[in-house]
Amino acid sequence: MTLGLEHFLVVGALLFCIGLFVALSKRNAIGVLMGLELMLNAVNLTLLAFSRFTHSAHPETGHVFVVFVITVAAAEAAVALALAITVYRNRSTVDVDQITMLRN
Amino acid sequence: MDGVGVNIAFWVLAVVTIGAALGVMAARNLLHAVLFLILTFIGVAGFFLLLSAEFLAMAQIIIYVGAIAVLVLFAVMLTPHAGQSNSETKMALPAGLLALCLAAIFVFVLTDTDWSSVGSAPSVGVTGLGDALLSTWVLPFEMASVLLTAALVGAIMLTRNPEDETPEADA
Numbered sequence: 615m616t617l618g619l620e621h622f623l624v625v626g627a628l629l630f631c632i633g634l635f636v637a638l639s640k641r642n643a644i645g646v647l648m649g650l651e652l653m654l655n656a657v658n659l660t661l662l663a664f665s666r667f668t669h670s671a672h673p674e675t676g677h678v679f680v681v682f683v684i685t686v687a688a689a690e691a692a693v694a695l696a697l698a699i700t701v702y703r704n705r706s707t708v709d710v711d712q713i714t715m716l717r718n
Numbered sequence: 719m720d721g722v723g724v725n726i727a728f729w730v731l732a733v734v735t736i737g738a739a740l741g742v743m744a745a746r747n748l749l750h751a752v753l754f755l756i757l758t759f760i761g762v763a764g765f766f767l768l769l770s771a772e773f774l775a776m777a778q779i780i781i782y783v784g785a786i787a788v789l790v791l792f793a794v795m796l797t798p799h800a801g802q803s804n805s806e807t808k809m810a811l812p813a814g815l816l817a818l819c820l821a822a823i824f825v826f827v828l829t830d831t832d833w834s835s836v837g838s839a840p841s842v843g844v845t846g847l848g849d850a851l852l853s854t855w856v857l858p859f860e861m862a863s864v865l866l867t868a869a870l871v872g873a874i875m876l877t878r879n880p881e882d883e884t885p886e887a888d889a
Contacts (some may be wrong), residue, residue, distance in 0.1 A: 617728050619833040622765065625732050627824035629758075631817040632739040638813035639806040642748060644793050648755050651786060652739055652795055655762045658778075666769040669837030674850040677842050680774050681851065684781055685862045689869030691786045695793040696873035702797040703879070711807055 622663035630656035643698045643708040647691065654687045728766060735761030748794050748804045757789045770841040 630653050637649030655696075657681045665676025700707050738761060741754030759782040766775035806813075851859050 616778050616879070617724060619836065621728065621732075621760035622769065623828045624825055625735065625765070627828060627839050628736055628821060629739055629762075631741055631821035632736070635813050636743050638816070639810040641805050642803070643808050644790060644797070645748060645751065646752060647793075648742055648790060651755065651782070651790075652742065652758060655759065655782070658764050658774075659762055661764060661816065662769045662771050662774065665839065665842070666771070667833070667836055667838055669839055672850070672854075673839035674842045674846045677771060677774060677847045678850050680771075681777070681847070682858060682862055684774075684777060685866060688781055688786060689865050692869050692873040693787055693876070695789050697875040698793055698814050699796055700876050708797050718733065 619663055619667040622667075623660060626656045626660040626663065629653075629659065640707050641711065643701070643710050643713070644695070646710060647694050647698070650694075651687065651691065654683060658683055724768065727764070731761050731764045733766070733769065745804055745876060749791075751804045752791050752794055755790065756783055759787060775843045779813050823880065 618687075633649045633652030633656060636652060637646050640646050640649060640701070660677050661676045661683070665673055698708050701713055705713065707713070735758055738754045738757035742751045742758065745751040745754055759778065763775045763783075764776040766772075766778055
């Protein structure tokens with residue numbers, strides 16, 4: 615059996631959907647973040663699969679995109695976890711249902 | 719991609735990665751979910767190797783497994799009384815339906831499309847990636863470093879506890 619582009623894309627799509635469910639449904643803010651990381655990983659996998667299997671004059675562009683996605687993901691994780699710890703320090707919870715300071 | 723080894727590697731990686739991602743979803747303890755997340759990251763790094771992106775596989779291991787996972791682990795342990803449970807909100811059912819529908823659409827479209835016409839690209843080495851980063855993409859590259867600095871300063875500013883600050887003693 616020959617592995618094609620669609621095999622990698624299907625794995626990436628399933629990973630993305632699992633990440634989407636985790637990000638949308640978890641009660642803990644850190645759990646939501648883990649879902650976001652899963653989705654970013656799925657996108658990276660898809661970008662690299664396209665870069666490997668598609669004919670292009672600049673095949674390294676997909677790799678460059680993945681480098682930037684990894685960079686932004688690292689920045690996002692650092693700031694978001696700092697926010698979670700700050701919210702926990704003030705409210706003693708990271709439950710996204712109870713963080714409603716902007717509502718009232 | 720032919721070859722028995724590549725096939726075995728792909729299917730093992732697929733099962734491990736998707737299984738670990740399902741573990742992130744299903745684990746009741748948040749710490750176990752983080753450990754499953756690390757396993758997912760390692761599986762994705764294996765996929766990067768299969769796609770002959772060696773540098774990015776190493777970057778994935780170092781940044782995701784080495785930095786982000788440790789950061790998440792620390793955040794879980796620094797919020798002890800918030801409950802280590804990994805339970806869902808009441809939005810779990812709509813979110814699950816949305817994710818399932820999206821997965822069904824993705825899988826249908828991806829398997830239904832004829833991908834044989836897209837051809838194959840030569841593999842990209844570290845040299846090509848470095849050349850591209852420092853010639854065509856040099857402005858986004860510099861902006862990424864500014865973004866990382868801003869994120870670093872922002873994270874330190876956010877987590878700094880103002881009450882811990884002691885006025886500087888005059889020597």
